[in-house]
Amino acid sequence: QSVLTQPPSVSGAPGQRVTISCSGSGSNIGAGFDVHWYQQFPGTAPKLIIFVHNYRPSGVPDRFSGSKSGSSASLAITGLQAEDEADYYCQSYDSSLSSWVFGGGTKLTVL
Amino acid sequence: EVQLVQSGAEVKKSGESLNISCKTSGFRFTSYYIAWVRQLPGKGLEWMGIIFPGDSDTRYSPAFQGQITISADKAITTAYLQWKSLKASDSGIYYCARSDGSTYDYFDPWGQGTLVTVSS
Numbered sequence: 001q002s003v004l005t006q007p008p009s010v011s012g013a014p015g016q017r018v019t020i021s022c023s024g025s026g027s028n029i030g031a032g033f034d035v036h037w038y039q040q041f042p043g044t045a046p047k048l049i050i051f052v053h054n055y056r057p058s059g060v061p062d063r064f065s066g067s068k069s070g071s072s073a074s075l076a077i078t079g080l081q082a083e084d085e086a087d088y089y090c091q092s093y094d095s096s097l098s099s100w101v102f103g104g105g106t107k108l109t110v111l
Numbered sequence: 112e113v114q115l116v117q118s119g120a121e122v123k124k125s126g127e128s129l130n131i132s133c134k135t136s137g138f139r140f141t142s143y144y145i146a147w148v149r150q151l152p153g154k155g156l157e158w159m160g161i162i163f164p165g166d167s168d169t170r171y172s173p174a175f176q177g178q179i180t181i182s183a184d185k186a187i188t189t190a191y192l193q194w195k196s197l198k199a200s201d202s203g204i205y206y207c208a209r210s211d212g213s214t215y216d217y218f219d220p221w222g223q224g225t226l227v228t229v230s231s
Contacts, residue, residue, distance in 0.1 A: 002155060036217035038156075045206055046148075046156065048219040057219065089156055093214040099172045100146070100214075105155040 003028060003094050004103035011109040012080045020106045022073045022090030028101060030071030033093040037066055037075045040087045040105075049088075050075060077108070085110045113137040115145075115207050115222035122228045123197050131225045133190040133207030140188035141165040144212035147181060147192045150224075151203040159205075162190060163212055199231040 012018040037050035050066040164183035208218035
């Protein structure tokens with residue numbers, strides 16, 4: 001059971017917009033800790049795609065964006081492409097656990 | 112270029128010890144933290160612990176405290192993850208990643224991962 005809750009899967013057709021939610025609590029996202037997002041393709045290491053809620057590292061397309069509200073955060077992907085099919089993880093810090101924490105991950109399928 | 116290069120895949124038996132490494136380059140090793148993250152087969156990411164090579168300050172996830180040891184060698188800019196007695200349930204992929212250590216921080220970049228297989 002992950003501290004941050006994500007839907008196990010989402011899907012969308014090419015060109016569409018999808019969102020992936022990340023629900024936390026008052027000891028992590030709700031306490032003001034930053035939320036970051038990672039993309040992971042099968043057999044490869046995770047890659048940072050959004051940091052501090054909505055900043056993109058160099059090279060990440062602007063089709064990816066993040067937001068945060070209260071104890072939750074979201075990753076949005078617009079203009080969905082086949083190459084976006086991957087697993088996505090949110091990450092924050094939890095003060096009750098004194099630990100960095102990840103969401104359980106969401107598998108994005110491009111139909 | 113910042114790089115984290117991990118040691119190769121390991122096949123061990125239950126009860127054996129293991130030390131895997133994360134060789135870093137391209138940044139000041141003693142100014143950043145190195146974290147270790149576990150991924151069990153078909154599962155998500157779990158933060159295990161983190162070390163600041165500058166003073167060896169180390170923090171562990173409660174889930175892994177007492178089960179692992181994280182260390183670093185400043186002379187060769189390498190971090191390590193160690194088990195004294197492996198269990199079959201330790202089988203998975205282990206990643207190292209750089210962080211500035213702040214509770215607000217993220218992990219970037221990541222090593223390529225080390226696959227650990229433990230037979231019972």
